[in-house]
Amino acid sequence: MHLQPKKSLGQHFLNSPSALAKIIETANLKNGEVVLEIGPGTGVLTGALLKSGVKVIAVEKDDRANVLLREKFASEIASGNLTVHSADILETDRAKMGFEEGGYAVVANIPYYITGAILESFLEYGPRPNRMVLLVQKEVADRIVARNGKESILSISVKAFGTPRIAAKVPRGAFNPPPNVDSAILSIEDISDRLFTEKGLEIRRFFDIVKAGFAHKRKLLISNLKEMDLDKIDQKFAKIYLNPKVRAEDLTLKQWFDLLCE
Secondary structure, three states: OOOOOOHHHOOOEEOOHHHHHHHHHHHOOOOOOEEEEEOOOOOHHHHHHHHOOOEEEEEEOOHHHHHHHHHHOHHHHHHOOEEEEEOOHHHOOOOOOOOOOOOOEEEEEOOHHHHHHHHHHHHHOOOOOOEEEEEEEHHHHHHHOOOOOOOOHHHHHHHOOOEEEEEEEEOHHHEEOOOOOOEEEEEEEOOOOHHHHHHOOOHHHHHHHHHHHOOOOOOOHHHHHHOOOOOOHHHHHHHOOOOOOOOHHHOOHHHHHHHHHO
16 A cells, blocks of 8 residues: 655655664664654654664554554554554543653654644643654754753653754655755653652743743743743842843753742
8 A cells, every 4th residue: 555645644754764764773672661652643653663662652643544554554453562542632532541750762753843732732731751752844843952052842851851862864855755954863861850850840831931931032031931920030030140131042941940049
């Protein structure tokens, strides 16, 4: 069965053996561990994951792909090494599927138009994976690791829960059909909400304030935060020796936590 990529689903099927090998290497998989694959499509990555000895739980929205996967991996499904769910990952209750906090990894070539939604779902809400290895747009990966030295809501959101790094660049020709941009293998390791629990910070409140800080890019951070009527914001800046003329993009994750924990 040949699967024609659907533009409406953001499908770009990986067809590069070297990129596939790099994803598996980056994931550092352990025999028998549980891996969630989002949008397996034709099953190229699925097959590589299964060969590494892990148990794969695949969630695929495209019914055509689900038919193909069940035919292609009938023996792996019968043995219990692969489970295929016909579902939209953003509408799936991971706890009801049996996932436990820190008890699984996510390895996937995701539809790029839902990158932000996937990161929010898996980082800000449990049960969280212990690590994620994702194929994303290179520009997005660069923003997440703040390659230009400037932070963003996205980079702070990821770094608050884990340690991101770019494992490799993947050229657009590695996909069918080729996307309009180059891609990158993004690894996010040591995922947890421990920074929030240790500091006693409520996750939603933290991000409400961070988003307010970035709300008006031309304004100074302190001006943006004053619009939220934060208590004694001037004194808090002074206490952690934060320049009142600083902008949100110049604050590190540690400085955000220091500021909000004062």
